[in-house]
Amino acid sequence: MREKMTSKNSPFKVNLKADTKMMFCACGKSDNQPFCDQHSHKRTPQTPIAFSVQKDGTYFLCGCKKTSSPPYCDQTHKKL
Ligand code: FES
Incomplete structure (x- = not known):
């Protein structure tokens, strides 16, 4: 399996x-980071991850794509 491509080495702060x-x-x-643009993944082994949140608010979504708890940043980017 191919290595996941890193979008950036920090999370996306989104409401x-x-x-x-x-x-x-x-x-x-x-x-359309950090969200799927409906086509770019088609030439990769990865697929987008469907999710929703239970509360309105500000969240930090992974930009490095190496988090162990997608879609959320787990600070893995600090070790890259
Ligand atoms: S941006 Fe990927 S773990 Fe923080």
């Missing part, structure tokens, strides 16, 4: 609405 289905970019190639 999210509760109970809204979103697609997190797992391949790192989307032009």
Whole structure:
């Protein structure tokens, strides 16, 4: 399996609405980071990750694509 491409070495700070289905970019190639752009992953082994949040608020979504708890940043980027 190919290594996941890194989008950037820090998280994306985003405001999210509760109970809204979103697609997190797992391949790192989307032009709509940190969300899937519906096409860039098609030439990679990765697929987008569907998720939603339970509360409106500010979240930090992984930009390095190496988190062990996608779509959220788990500080793995600090070890890269
Ligand atoms: S940006 Fe990927 S773990 Fe923080």
